Amino acid sequence: MPSEILLIPLSLLLHLITLFALIVVYQRCSVLGHSKGEPRSTLEHLENFVKKIEQENETYYRNVLAHMEDLEAKWENKLNNFLNKMNENTPPSSHTSxxxxxxxxxxxxxxxxxxxxxxxxxxxxxxxxxxxxxxxxxxxxxxxxxxxxxxxxxxxxxxxxxx
The missing domain is CATH 1.10.10 (Arc Repressor Mutant, subunit A)
Structure with missing residues (x-):
């Protein structure tokens, strides 16, 4: 019997939390321009959001790839310059036993x-x-x-x- 007394306030508290969560979801939907709160409009909004994120990710990927290619070209030039200097400084009879x-x-x-x-x-x-x-x-x-x-x-x- 004492445990049933604790379950009633707990149930009431859970109902209040659920009601509060529904109010927050409704407010967020209305802020995002979904005054009707229809699932279709929310789904469309999420799909548009995902597409936008995918486009941004693709742009970032291309930028990173271009940056990496630039760095690779710079390092390749540095390596070639270094090898050329080494070849210039190496005497012709460098192949010794x-x-x-x-x-x-x-x-x-x-x-x-x-x-x-x-x-x-x-x-x-x-x-x-x-x-x-x-x-x-x-x-x-x-x-x-x-x-x-x-x-x-x-x-x-x-x-x-x-x-």
């Missing part, structure tokens, strides 16, 4: 080295060459049988001198 690269690294090391001690120079040149090929300091140290600290020091020294 692995042995030539190692000789170049050895020559570079000998040029910058203040201590020339034969076998050590070759190991350092090989370490530098392996670093340029993308090996990590740990991999270089393991492959050449030298310390990781030595390898990192050598790489950091040559990176400073290359700048």
């Amino acid at each position: 692995h042995a030539d690269d190692e000789r170049h690294d050895l020559d570079l090391f000998a040029k910058h080295s203040s201590q020339a001690n034969g076998a050590g120079d070759e190991a350092f040149a090989r370490a530098l060459h392996l670093h340029r090929q993308g090996y990590s300091p740990e991999q270089i140290a393991k492959q050449l049988g030298i310390g990781i600290g030595e390898t990192e020091l050598l790489i950091s020294l040559f990176n400073k001198k290359d700048k």
Whole structure:
């Protein structure tokens, strides 16, 4: 019995909310120019609204597409300019062998080295060459049988001198 007493005010409250919602819907329809509140006119209004949104979306899509094409063309020009500059700065004999690269690294090391001690120079040149090929300091140290600290020091020294 006590639960039935609570259901009556709850039912009354729900009826009031429904009535309020109907009033709001009617007012909105009349503001939109649907004074009759007929479902057909509301449906037509929604269809027109959807068509308008679709047209705006199509316009935005075309604008975004054109903007992306412009950006792509700009980046392509920048890339071509960069590649042209790289080709201009590359010596004609840029296609060297692995042995030539190692000789170049050895020559570079000998040029910058203040201590020339034969076998050590070759190991350092090989370490530098392996670093340029993308090996990590740990991999270089393991492959050449030298310390990781030595390898990192050598790489950091040559990176400073290359700048």
